[in-house]
Amino acid sequence: MTRTAIKRQLDLPGFEKAETAWQADYARQIAQDREVRNRSGIAVKPLYTPRDWDGARYLDALAFPGQMPFTRGIYPTMHRGRTWTQRQLIGLGTPEDYNERVLRILGAGATAISLIPCNSGFRGVDCDQVDPALLGTCGTVINTAEHMDRALAGVPLERISTAMNDPSPFTLLAFVLATAKRRGTPWTAVSGTSNQSDYLSHFIANHMFYRLSLPGSRRVLVDHLAFCLESVPNWNPVSVVGQHMQQAGATPAETMGLTLSTALQYAEDCVARGMDIDYVLRRFTFFFDISISFFEEVAKFRAGRRIWARLTRDRLGAKNPASWRFKFHGQTSGVDLTAQQPLNNIARVAVQAMAGIFSGLQSMHTDSYDEAITTPTEDAARIAIATQNILREEAHLCDVIDPLGGSYYVETLTDQMEAEIETIIAKIDAAGGMYRACETGLVQTTIGESALAHQEKIEAGIEKIVGVNCYQTEETASGVKPTERPDSARMQAHVAAFKAFKSTRSQDPVERGLRDLARAANSQTDNVFARVVEAADAGATHGEIVSCLRKELGFGHPLIVT
Amino acid sequence: MERTYASAPPRVLITKIGLDGHDRGSRIVASYLRDAGMEVVYTPPWQSIEAVVSIATQEDVDVIGVSSLATDHLIVPKLMACLRDKGLGHVGVLVGGIVPEDERPMLKDAGVDGIFGPGAARDDIVAHVADLARRARRSRDVSP
DSSP states (O other): OOHHHHHHHHHSHHHHHHHHHHHHHHHHHHSSOOOOBOTTOOBOOSOOOTTTOOSTTIIIIIOSTTSTTOTTOSSSSHHHHSOOEEEEOOOOSSHHHHHHHHHHHHHTTOOEEEEOBOHHHHTTOOGGGSOGGGTTSSSBOOOSHHHHHHHTTTOOTTTSEEEEEOOTTOHHHHHHHHHHHHHTOOGGGOOEEEETOOHHHHHHHOTTSOOBOHHHHHHHHHHHHHHHHHHOTTEEOEEEEOHHHHHHTOOHHHHHHHHHHHHHHHHHHHHHTTOOHHHHHTTEEEEEEEOSOHHHHHHHHHHHHHHHHHIIIIISOOOSHHHHOOOEEEEEOGGGOOSSSTTHHHHHHHHHHHHHHHTTOSEEEOOOGGGGTSSOOHHHHHHHHHHHHHHHHTSOTTSSSSTTTTOHHHHHHHHHHHHHHHHHHHHHHHTTSHHHHHHTTHHHHHHHHHHHHHHHHHHTTSSOOBTTTBSOOSOOSTTOOOOOOOOHHHHHHHHHHHHHHHHHSOHHHHHHHHHHHHHHHTOSSSOHHHHHHHHHHTTOOHHHHHHHHHHHHOBOOOSOOO | OOOOTTTSOOEEEEEOBSSOOOOHHHHHHHHHHHHTTOEEEEOOSOBOHHHHHHHHHHHTOSEEEEEESSSGGGGHHHHHHHHHHTTOTTSEEEEEEOOOGGGHHHHHHTTOOEEEOTTOOHHHHHHHHHHHHHHHHHHHHHOO
16 A cells, blocks of 8 residues: 555544554453563554554665565565575484485485584584484584595585585584595585584683683684685575574574674774775574464564665665675574474474564574484474475465565564664673673673563463463373484494594694694684584594694683573 | 581572473572572573582582473483482482373482472472572581
8 A cells, every 4th residue: 555545644634543443443342451562572463554654654664576675675575586495403323324314304305404513522522522322313423534435425515505504613614515525526516504603602601612711702704704705605604593592592582682782893893904894794594483473473584584685785885786685594493382282283383384474584594393302303394394284385475475574563573673683782882892891791791681571470470481481281201202313333334434544544634634734723814614524525534623623712711601 | 697517408400401491480489489589509501410410519509490381391210310420419410391190200209309380389498498498508508
C-alpha cells in the first residue's frame, strides 16, 4: 500500500470510530489484560494498526530487496531466486566415519558441508594426548592434512562449499588448503567459511574455543583475513558469531547489538592494519541462533540487516554495495530444545526454521530433535534436513520475498528492535569498543544478568516450556534411539596410524615449518596464518601448530572467572 | 556453638573432567549448594582425573559433583576406580548434565551415587548431596 493510501485510511472519519469501538469491546471482553514482553524486554500490544506503522517511511526504512537499507533482503531475488544453503553441522568419529556421513548427506540434498572437530582439537591437542574414550564423541578427529584429505574423499572442493568450526589459528582451513594443493585444486576455487573465527565471542560466551591469548587471537585473525582475501578469495575468513552470546543468555536485541559491535571491531582492526574497507567487508559473514520467539527473531534479523547497512556505509565509509550486505547463517537454537519429551523438538525446530526463512537467511542448519540429549543420530539428522525440504517444497515459504514485511506488527517491532540494538551498540562504543568491553567484563556482566533474568522467568512459570514447567508427562527419553558412539577399534587404529605417521614423516620440513611459524609470530610484518598453512602442508600436526603459537603468543585463559 | 566434625557443613567438590568446557551447569549447581550452606570447592573445566582425586584428598571433601554436557561422563568410571585406589571410596559421587539413558547403567555399575539431568529440582539436588555427605562421613568413621 502506498503512503497516501495508508494515510487516507487514518484520515477516514470511520477509522477513529471503528478503533474506539474495538478498544471498548476489547476492554470489556478481556477483563484483566496480561502484560506481554518479548525476550528483549519490549512490551507487546494486543493489536497493531496503521497508527503504529503507516508505511510513510517505506523507501527510507524498507525500500526494495537488494536496495539500501536491505530490510527486505540483501538480494533482489532472495529465496524466490535461490533458496538458502542447507548446511548441517556434522562431525563424529574418524575421518572415514565423517566421510561416510558427508557423502550420505550430500546425497540427501545438502548443498554444502560443515565440519566439527573433536573436543580434543578445540583444546588445541592431538588425539594421542587425550583419553581415547573421549575421541570422536563430539566431533571428528582431524589432526593432519592427510586426515583432512581422507575426510573429504570424493568431495569436490571446487564445487562444494565447506564450513569449518575452526577457531584461531585455523588449522582446519590450513589442512583443507594443503589437501587442495595435493589434489591440484587451485585455492581460488575453494569456497567456504571459517566458523568460530570470532575469538571475542569465545572469550565472553564460549570458552570452549579459545586457544591463544586475547591479543594473540586478535593478531592471528587479522593475518588470517589478509591471507584469505589475497589467496583464497572465495573463502569467508570471518563469521561473526551471535550464537554464542544468545546461547549464553543474551536477549535477541543484545545479541544483535553485541555482534554488530564485534564486527565493527574486526573491521576497524583491519583498517588499522592498512587494509581497504571494501576489500575486507565483502567477505564478512554472520552466524546466529534462531530462537523460538518467532516474531522477535524476524524483527531482530530485519533490524540487524538495516543497521549493518548503515554502519558500513556511513560509519566505516564502505562504498561498494557488496560491503553493506548482511550475509548470515542461522542455526535453530539448541537452547530451546528439551531433553524432556524429545520428539516435541521436531515441532520447535520447524517454527524456528520458519522464523529463519522469513528473516531472509543465506544458509541454515536445523537442529536434530535429539540434540538436547546426544550428538545427533543419523535418523534425527535426516528429519532435520527433511524439515527444511518440507518448508521449502510443501509449505511454499519461498514464493514471496519478505512475506511478513508490511505487517503493522512486524514493522513496528523491527523499528523497536532497531532502537534497542542501537542503544547497545552505543553502550559498547562508550566503553571503548568491543575488544575493550570484553577485557573489562562489561559484556560478560550484561549477558550474565540477562541469563539470570530469563532463568527466573522460567522458574516463575512466566516463560513456559512444554514438558519442563508445564504439560509434564512421565515420558522421558522415548523416541530416542540408543546413543551412537564411534567404533572403538576404528578409533584405536586411527590413533595408532597417527603415531606411526608422526614417527615416520620427514621431520626436517616439519621442524622448519614450526620454526618459521614461531619467527612469524614474533615479527611485526610476517603473516602468521601463511606460516600455519606452510607448516600444515609440511606435515605438522594440529597440536604442534597450536602449541608453538601458544608459546609465542600466549595461552588463552578465561578473562573473568566468577 | 562449637563446630564439630559431625555438625560441620558438607564439603563438596564441583568439577568437570575431560575435554568439554560448557560450565553453565556446574556454576549453577555450585551456587545452589553454597546457598544451602555447604562448603563448595569449584574448579574450572578440563581437570584431569588425577587432579580431581588430588583436590578431593587435600580438601577432604565428602561429595564430588561431576558436570558433563558433551560425553565426558564416559570417563567417570575411570575416576571412580582412581578414587577407590587412593582410599577415597567413601566419597559420594554425583554426575549432573547430559547422560543418555542407555549409558546410565554403566555409571551406576561403576559406583556413581546419582545422576541429575536437565530439569532436576534444586531441592532434590541439595537433599541428595546432604544425604551423601552424611553417609560419606559415617562410612569413613568405620573404615580403618
